[in-house]
Amino acid sequence: MDQTESAEEDGVFTTISLADDSDSGSTVSDSKLDCEQVMMNADMEELSARVDAVKEENLKLKSENQVLGQYIENLMSASSVFQTTDTKSKRK
Numbered sequence: 001m002d003q004t005e006s007a008e009e010d011g012v013f014t015t016i017s018l019a020d021d022s023d024s025g026s027t028v029s030d031s032k033l034d035c036e037q038v039m040m041n042a043d044m045e046e047l048s049a050r051v052d053a054v055k056e057e058n059l060k061l062k063s064e065n066q067v068l069g070q071y072i073e074n075l076m077s078a079s080s081v082f083q084t085t086d087t088k089s090k091r092k
Contacts, residue, residue: 076082
């Protein structure tokens with residue numbers, strides 16, 4: 001129950017509530033904060049999963065790049081077009 005106190009100021013009585021009204025406002029604020037926290041946690045989990053997926057894709061692409069680089073290097077070494085030429089021996 002609300003506790004009240006009456007006060008007289010200039011012949012006018014006013015009633016002042018002594019109960020803590022901040023509880024009801026606090027409950028609404030707390031539930032809003034809780035909801036925001038749940039939403040932020042879900043967003044954080046989604047972002048974390050996305051970061052993990054990007055890291056995995058990055059490692060996969062690095063590996064593919066190494067394989068392709070080695071393949072190109074092998075092709076270049078097998079091709080006569082890319083062989084180093086010794087200009088001194090051709091002039092003799």
